[in-house]
Amino acid sequence: MDGRGIRIEGLKKRYGRGDTAVDALKGVDMEVGQGEVVGLVGPSGSGKSTLLKCLGAVIEPTAGRMILGDETIYDDGWKVADLRALRRDRIGFIFQAPYLIPFLDVTDNVALLPMLAGRPNPEARRMAIELLAALEVEHRARAMPSQLSGGEQQRVAIARGLVNRPPVILADEPTAPLDSERALAVIRILNDMARQFETAIIVVTHDEKIIPTFKRIYHIRDGVTYEEAGEGRDIA
Amino acid sequence: MISLAGRDIMHSLGKFVFTGMGLGLLIGITLSMAGIYRGLVDDGKALLDNSGADLWVVQQDTLGPYAESSSIYDDVWRSIRGLPGVARAANATYFTMQVRQGERDVRAMVAGIAAGAPGTPGWPPYLVAGRQITRGHYEAVADIATGFELGDRLRIRRNLYTVVGLTRRMVSSGGDPMVFIPLKDAQEAQFLKDNDAIRQQRQRTAENPAFNRPQVPGLLEAVIASQSTNPYVNAVLVQIEPGHEAEEVAQAIRRWKRLTVHTRSQMEEILVGKMIATSARQIFMFLVILSLVSAAIVAFIIYTLTLGKIREIAVLKLIGTRNRTIVGLIMQQAVVLGAIGFMVGKITATLVMAPIFPKYVLLQPLDSVIGFGAVMVICLLASIVAIRAALKVDPAEAIGG
Numbered sequence: 001m002d003g004r005g006i007r008i009e010g011l012k013k014r015y016g017r018g019d020t021a022v023d024a025l026k027g028v029d030m031e032v033g034q035g036e037v038v039g040l041v042g043p044s045g046s047g048k049s050t051l052l053k054c055l056g057a058v059i060e061p062t063a064g065r066m067i068l069g070d071e072t073i074y075d076d077g078w079k080v081a082d083l084r085a086l087r088r089d090r091i092g093f094i095f096q097a098p099y100l101i102p103f104l105d106v107t108d109n110v111a112l113l114p115m116l117a118g119r120p121n122p123e124a125r126r127m128a129i130e131l132l133a134a135l136e137v138e139h140r141a142r143a144m145p146s147q148l149s150g151g152e153q154q155r156v157a158i159a160r161g162l163v164n165r166p167p168v169i170l171a172d173e174p175t176a177p178l179d180s181e182r183a184l185a186v187i188r189i190l191n192d193m194a195r196q197f198e199t200a201i202i203v204v205t206h207d208e209k210i211i212p213t214f215k216r217i218y219h220i221r222d223g224v225t226y227e228e229a230g231e232g233r234d235i236a
Numbered sequence: 237m238i239s240l241a242g243r244d245i246m247h248s249l250g251k252f253v254f255t256g257m258g259l260g261l262l263i264g265i266t267l268s269m270a271g272i273y274r275g276l277v278d279d280g281k282a283l284l285d286n287s288g289a290d291l292w293v294v295q296q297d298t299l300g301p302y303a304e305s306s307s308i309y310d311d312v313w314r315s316i317r318g319l320p321g322v323a324r325a326a327n328a329t330y331f332t333m334q335v336r337q338g339e340r341d342v343r344a345m346v347a348g349i350a351a352g353a354p355g356t357p358g359w360p361p362y363l364v365a366g367r368q369i370t371r372g373h374y375e376a377v378a379d380i381a382t383g384f385e386l387g388d389r390l391r392i393r394r395n396l397y398t399v400v401g402l403t404r405r406m407v408s409s410g411g412d413p414m415v416f417i418p419l420k421d422a423q424e425a426q427f428l429k430d431n432d433a434i435r436q437q438r439q440r441t442a443e444n445p446a447f448n449r450p451q452v453p454g455l456l457e458a459v460i461a462s463q464s465t466n467p468y469v470n471a472v473l474v475q476i477e478p479g480h481e482a483e484e485v486a487q488a489i490r491r492w493k494r495l496t497v498h499t500r501s502q503m504e505e506i507l508v509g510k511m512i513a514t515s516a517r518q519i520f521m522f523l524v525i526l527s528l529v530s531a532a533i534v535a536f537i538i539y540t541l542t543l544g545k546i547r548e549i550a551v552l553k554l555i556g557t558r559n560r561t562i563v564g565l566i567m568q569q570a571v572v573l574g575a576i577g578f579m580v581g582k583i584t585a586t587l588v589m590a591p592i593f594p595k596y597v598l599l600q601p602l603d604s605v606i607g608f609g610a611v612m613v614i615c616l617l618a619s620i621v622a623i624r625a626a627l628k629v630d631p632a633e634a635i636g637g
Contacts, residue, residue: 088555121238
């Protein structure tokens, strides 16, 4: 594995104790290389969200290993002291709904992350504008989130996920609220961004419209993942 | 780093301003309550200041003349005047009644002042219009708060008085404006009986063989005359010569005249510590209740505002925002809300409530500073509930499932 992907080995997550314990993840193996977009597909209750939360350093796994780039971040315990900084600097999030901060304009919604990372405001805004331009929403830079269409909001959310150039992006059903055309447009953008910024992107979905676009798909069922080659349908 | 609180406030400015205005009305009432308390104390001190006295000589073992009834002979002042250290001594009589003027009446404290010149104890120290009383009867000087004007004819008991002078800020400890009349008139008015009662008393005296003795001519007339006059006043007001201690002169009067003497500090203690103590406690309780209500309202508002941003807070935490940034967001909003509230409250108390309130409302700058500090502290404390809620938000809430 190269320096910017993510690898998971035998990841387990157990909720509760004793008789009431539930094994949400029973030993997940997964690997996503730099510039690659993979799908994570599974029915409700299969462990998708738990896996996403573990990958996002939001909840602590019970056992296993997670390697981000060249650094082991979890090995039967967190190996990183500041999980907040890890999430801020090295993991990008794109949610089912855009969840933009309603009182910040488009630029500041995107620039907030580099600002939180300590970059000066002008530099953070410059980074945001560059990314908004790449996602073709630069003309909405001063608009408030409530003034954007659904597709524009999702592109701004993608820009926010990418702005700190994280090695991995976790996208939680990013096309759920969109129609086919816009859903495919989002996947095309994610593929472009993955290539451009050498980012590993994991897209959690059960959206039948976009599943054929993945070259590799991880199916998850009862806390166990199975890898499958996807159609990799061209969406250019 | 941008100010998240500032952006949120600007984004929903109308909501913040209207909420702050609502809070401001409550703060305005709170400030007014503090002003009413200050006004009560100031009224008491104004009464003492305006009397021009250093000592109040009253009936033995009483707290007169303002807090308790006191009655001493009206010739006592002469012997007090002769004591060492006494510069001036003058009788004074006070009673509160409805003073009539035409069809209306005004509750006022009537002060009977001894004949003399401006500067005599008991006299109004200054006038805003007209002149001091110069005749022995039926002239009055009224506080401007009575609404009387120069030349008005007032009815006190059975007699009519012409207003010859107007003064300002001459009030009783209860805030009633004062009307000054000649001492003799006040003595008569204070215990004046109605005609039927006088006639009955004369008849009883005439029927009493002890007073109506044919062999002692003039006895009955003398007894009746003594019954129809009032030789008492409420107090003798004393001014001390420079270079003498008030307590030293007071001791001499107590020792030789067997009367009670109150110094200025003792009178203040009687007025502030005893007369308005219950009112002060009531106002203090209102202040405490209003402060608690304000705190509860601020806490509720901030908590509601925070709950409305739970999803955004979850996203902020997920993307790596520090807790102190989120705490700052909530606290800054609470402080801004408090500042808007205080500003509106101060304006309301100063420009709206104080002028229309029937009691004197004294808003002191120091009270405003303390009030602002208290509002800030209350707002910060009130934001704790919202901060706890925000810090409990799990960043995982931003991720579905």
